[in-house]
Amino acid sequence: METVHTILETRKIIKAWKKDGLTVGLVPTMGFLHEGHESLVKKAAAENDKVVVSIFVNPIQFGPNEDLEAYPRDLDKDKLVCEKANADLIFNPSPEEMYFDNAVTSVAVKELTEGLCGSKRPVHFQGVCTVVSKLFNIVTPDRAYFGEKDAQQLAVIKRMVQDLNFDIDIVGCPIVREEDGLAKSSRNTYLSRDERKAAVILNESLNLAKEALKSGEQYASKLTGIISKKISSEPLAKIDYIEIVDSLELKPVCKISSSILVAIAIYIGNTRLIDNFTWDIK
């Protein structure tokens, strides 16, 4: 496995692979890789001849008061994770390599980015869509792999690929959880011991909503009530949002009659964590 830092080197390697008729899977990441990322790389390795993992903490998807500087980084450990999961190439550019000083172009997906995390993080999805488009143009993968934990990101990228005619299959991969149910996230490292214990409340509250759906609950307001009550029972937790939306357009639903996404963002202390599940009406 090789690690390269420039677009030129990346393109050279990929050109040679394509000349040999090999397929390429891309796993875009911001590094500090955990078992969730590992599962994406493994899936990409099973479905493609070659796998590229991009590791780039993308400055333009962070708002002014967000955690760009604090975002955890460990390239040496990431290399081990990628190697173990059978990646072939790490693309690890600097911000200067990725962005021209005088760039005036960005990619914005409307509507789907207005609610959920988009309403709380106004610059986020434009930053994500711009960097993912650039990565798609640099790596030209056959398939790209994204985690379902960032459910809105996955829906937005699928829509962007459709709208802009990228010839790339977008593959969503299931959330990987800790033993106690907390969804794996690079941001879990921000949690103190007490906060880490408290953070199980996210998954526990979603499980209660799932139980209610299984028992035939049809009203979104009832589900948000169940989740909200559970979250409020944890003193270290503060609700950022609890949303029930249709899973394609991400528009709020009142009565559940199609596939829905139940998505939450919760502060545990100062750390904002997200989690979700989708529910299909059979």
Ligand code: PAF
């Ligand atoms: O999900 C992430 O880690 C990032 O948003 C992504 C897709 C790598 C773009 O920077």
